[in-house]
Each structure stands twice: as C-alpha cells, then as structure tokens.
Amino acid sequence: MKNFKLLAIVGIFSIALVACGGEDKVDETNSDNTQTETVESTPKPTEAIEVTETTEVTEESLESEVVESEPESSEQPAVTEPSPVYYSALSSANYYISIKGMSQGSLYDRLVLDRVPKAAAQYAIDNVTADWNEEALESAENYQNAITMSSQALYDQLIYDQFTPEQVQYAIDNISQ
Structure with a gap:
C-alpha cells in the first residue's frame, strides 16, 4: 500500500512538473568530443498568452447588437431580435417586479444602478409583464x-x-x- 501511495505521489508530481513547464536537458557532443549539457526551458502557459485586441462595451455597441431577421416575404417588415443583454435586463425586471411593487421609473433606476445599459433598461421597461x-x-x-x-x-x-x-x-x- 505504501508503494502504491508513493507511485501515485511521484505520478502526480511528474504531471505537475510537466504542466508547469519543467526543464528539458539535452546532452550534446561537440566536435572536440567534449560533452555539454543544454537546458531548454518549456514555456509556461501564461507566457504563450497574447492579447491582440480589446473591445470596449458601450451602450451604442449594445444597441447595434440587435439582429434583424430576414423577412419571409416582401410584404412582412423585418423582425428584430434583442441581444442577450436585453433579455438579461428583461429577466432582471421581471424578478424585481415579482418581489416588490415598483413603478416604471424606480424599476428603470434599479436596472441602471445594477449597471444595465440604459437602452437595455428601457427595453426591459417597455417589455416587462406588469400591471x-x-x-x-x-x-x-x-x-x-x-x-x-x-x-x-x-x-x-x-x-x-x-x-x-x-x-x-x-x-x-x-x-x-
């Protein structure tokens, strides 16, 4: 049983060493028959990460996320499909309405306080099921x-x-x- 535990620990240690970027030793023989040892370091996963682009989310960019569906015939107008941010705002609005009597204005303020973009908060107010x-x-x-x-x-x-x-x-x- 002790041998099994020791093997398990050695195995885990080996996996951790490889995953963390252990060093690889390479023995080389030079032309003058002297042997040198070269240590090559394996790059760590964090060294390979490179950020190439950042995107700032603004209210205008969220408004542009509304996707227009293709009309099925030329007589029907295009139907717009709200983005996930709008659906999330609507879900939050329905939740707040279910737990407390709120006015449209106080619900809007609550959503904006929760850092919901103003356009999404207005969408939620316009579409929430409330009397x-x-x-x-x-x-x-x-x-x-x-x-x-x-x-x-x-x-x-x-x-x-x-x-x-x-x-x-x-x-x-x-x-x-």
Missing part, C-alpha cells in the same frame, strides 16, 4: 403594513416613488384599510 396600477397598489400596501400613513402621505410617497398620479389614485382607491 402598473397593481404595482402601485402593492407598494401602497407594503407602506401601510410597515407604518400607518394618511392618504395624503401615502399619495406623496408613491409619487416620490415615481408612480404616475393615475396609478397612485388607483392604489389609494383600492387599498384595503
């Missing part, structure tokens, strides 16, 4: 459950949270007292 009146109502109920507020204080808070006056009025009219 903004119900979001205002949910937010109003959350405030009422946390602290008791007058209708005017609740109205002011929801306006501050970037709900529209119509959405706030819906919430005020439909909140369970």
Whole structure:
C-alpha cells in the first residue's frame, strides 16, 4: 500500500512538473568530443498568452447588437431580435417586479444602478409583464403594513416613488384599510 501511495505521489508530481513547464536537458557532443549539457526551458502557459485586441462595451455597441431577421416575404417588415443583454435586463425586471411593487421609473433606476445599459433598461421597461396600477397598489400596501400613513402621505410617497398620479389614485382607491 505504501508503494502504491508513493507511485501515485511521484505520478502526480511528474504531471505537475510537466504542466508547469519543467526543464528539458539535452546532452550534446561537440566536435572536440567534449560533452555539454543544454537546458531548454518549456514555456509556461501564461507566457504563450497574447492579447491582440480589446473591445470596449458601450451602450451604442449594445444597441447595434440587435439582429434583424430576414423577412419571409416582401410584404412582412423585418423582425428584430434583442441581444442577450436585453433579455438579461428583461429577466432582471421581471424578478424585481415579482418581489416588490415598483413603478416604471424606480424599476428603470434599479436596472441602471445594477449597471444595465440604459437602452437595455428601457427595453426591459417597455417589455416587462406588469400591471402598473397593481404595482402601485402593492407598494401602497407594503407602506401601510410597515407604518400607518394618511392618504395624503401615502399619495406623496408613491409619487416620490415615481408612480404616475393615475396609478397612485388607483392604489389609494383600492387599498384595503
């Protein structure tokens, strides 16, 4: 059993030595019959890496990632397919809507705070599945459950949270007292 462990350790060490770029010795015989030893170093993997180009991701470059599909007939307009960044923004928007009542404005701000490009955040706002009146109502109920507020204080808070006056009025009219 000890021999097996020793062989395993030697094997692992050998693999590590080769992988890390061990040295290869080459014996050469010169014309005057003297023997010299040349050590050739194997390049390490990090030495072979060369960066040839860097790409900066900007909002404009993300907007250009929208791919246009070929129309099937000449009568149909081209359909645009959003980039993965846009889908990711939409997914985040759906997540935030599912856990908290948020206005369009506060959702947009949250996405931008999460470093979502502005164009992708706007795409998410435009395409998220949400009933903004119900979001205002949910937010109003959350405030009422946390602290008791007058209708005017609740109205002011929801306006501050970037709900529209119509959405706030819906919430005020439909909140369970």
